Amino acid sequence: MQNDSKRLFFWFVSALVVVGGFLALIFLSSPSSGGPTGTLDPVTPDEWWRGNEKSTIYLVEYSDFQCPACASREPIVEDIIQEFGEHIKFVYRHFPLRSIHANAQAAAEAAEAAGLQGKFWEMHDLIFKNQTTWEKQTGSEAATSFSGYALELGLDIDQFLDDAASNSVEKAVDEDYDSGTRAGVNSTPTFFLNGEKINPGSYEEFRTLIRQTIEAAA
Amino acid sequence: MKNSAHSSGKPSKLLPKKLNWWLIIISFIGFLDTSYLTISHYTGLDLGCSITKGCESVTTSAYSVIYGIPLSLLGLLYYFTILFLSLLYYDTKNRKILSFIPPLTTVGFLFSLWLVYLQIFVIEAICQYCMLSAITSTILFILGLFVLKYKKSLTP
Numbered sequence: 001m002q003n004d005s006k007r008l009f010f011w012f013v014s015a016l017v018v019v020g021g022f023l024a025l026i027f028l029s030s031p032s033s034g035g036p037t038g039t040l041d042p043v044t045p046d047e048w049w050r051g052n053e054k055s056t057i058y059l060v061e062y063s064d065f066q067c068p069a070c071a072s073r074e075p076i077v078e079d080i081i082q083e084f085g086e087h088i089k090f091v092y093r094h095f096p097l098r099s100i101h102a103n104a105q106a107a108a109e110a111a112e113a114a115g116l117q118g119k120f121w122e123m124h125d126l127i128f129k130n131q132t133t134w135e136k137q138t139g140s141e142a143a144t145s146f147s148g149y150a151l152e153l154g155l156d157i158d159q160f161l162d163d164a165a166s167n168s169v170e171k172a173v174d175e176d177y178d179s180g181t182r183a184g185v186n187s188t189p190t191f192f193l194n195g196e197k198i199n200p201g202s203y204e205e206f207r208t209l210i211r212q213t214i215e216a217a218a
Numbered sequence: 219m220k221n222s223a224h225s226s227g228k229p230s231k232l233l234p235k236k237l238n239w240w241l242i243i244i245s246f247i248g249f250l251d252t253s254y255l256t257i258s259h260y261t262g263l264d265l266g267c268s269i270t271k272g273c274e275s276v277t278t279s280a281y282s283v284i285y286g287i288p289l290s291l292l293g294l295l296y297y298f299t300i301l302f303l304s305l306l307y308y309d310t311k312n313r314k315i316l317s318f319i320p321p322l323t324t325v326g327f328l329f330s331l332w333l334v335y336l337q338i339f340v341i342e343a344i345c346q347y348c349m350l351s352a353i354t355s356t357i358l359f360i361l362g363l364f365v366l367k368y369k370k371s372l373t374p
Contacts, residue, residue, distance in 0.1 A: 007309055014305050018249065018298075025254050 038184040040195045048092045048120050051085040057194060057213055060091045062180045064188040065108060065124075066101035071131045073189050076203050080210065087214045092124065094176040095188050103134055103142040106164075108173040110146035113163035117155045126152065232311055233368055241304035241319070241361050248297035248354035255290035255347050289333070293351055296326050300358060313372070316365055323355070323362030330355040 043049075043058045051059075061077065063070045081090050094112075096104035107127050114123030126149040127134075134145040143164075150160040163169055183192065191198050193213055200206035283289065300322060307315045330352040337348060 010309060011305075018246070018301070021246070021250050022253050025250065026257055 041179040062095035066104040245300040252293035320362040327359035
């Protein structure tokens with residue numbers, strides 16, 4: 001390098017490229033940027049719901065039982081249902097990320113099977129609560145864990161095992177997954193408020209979005 | 219610093235510029251790659267779980283962290299060091315800098331071999347960003363050999 005200003009320029013450009021590259025990656029890896037949005041399948045009466053059944057304000061969540069982020073948002077969703085349950089209908093749809101979460105599909109099927117005995121939400125809660133236990137297990141170990149939860153909930157265990165292995169339960173999970181794909185879901189949890197994909201950054205933002213929708217509908 | 223450039227005599231004694239540039243470019247690619255892995259490691263929970271990243275079974279495996287430090291961060295520091303040394307040599311032409319590069323790239327290469335082994339035989343899942351890092355560290359290792367060859371040519 002011939003002179004100091006040239007050297008300074010060299011290091012300045014180098015630093016700019018390195019720092020700029022790093023920041024660009026942070027920006028690109030944030031989920032709010034991009035991602036195709038499709039159309040959300042309408043909510044049907046036979047789905048897993050909480051809140052006000054008759055409400056026309058729908059909050060739909062696509063979730064994966066094995067996703068740590070879904071488990072960590074679970075208390076937030078619970079608070080939302082507690083606060084706005086009279087005004088909204090919350091619907092849970094399965095979106096097991098099978099390629100990265102080996103036990104996600106089985107967990108969804110276990111919840112569906114429990115649902116056939118009227119205990120979907122109880123199973124849903126137990127599966128999320130114990131996520132750190134069964135997420136590391138092999139397929140057969142995880143199945144044993146899920147059966148344990150079924151026993152804990154007082155389900156008819158033979159019926160539960162039959163249902164969990166049945167085609168209709170598998171189909172129910174797959175239909176949710178496919179509807180998620182159509183809606184442009186590519187990560188979990190993904191929320192839709194009246195068909196619009198929302199991405200609240202905080203609990204407060206989540207509440208504000210829902211309150212505004214309720215007020216607009218009133 | 220300029221003195222060393224002068225004392226080295228003829229310009230032919232300098233590390234070939236092309237080799238210097240390749241070191242910069244490849245270590246920069248490795249730096250970006252491991253930066254991405256490190257960012258997704260630390261923000262993964264908040265970003266949610268995504269199929270488009272497809273890497274989670276490898277990057278969330280027990281092997282992805284050593285004593286609480288994510289491997290991707292170690293990789294990031296490794297590539298950053300090589301990048302910095304290559305830039306520093308480009309600027310100063312100080313030959314002492316070059317003696318650090320071949321040992322570092324050898325360690326990086328051996329480490330990558332171990333990680334590729336883990337991915338294929340232990341975790342049984344391939345993370346494309348980790349494989350990219352294996353490729354860049356292999357290229358850096360080869361470039362390191364050229365640096366070594368150049369250094370040998372200086373001492374009769």
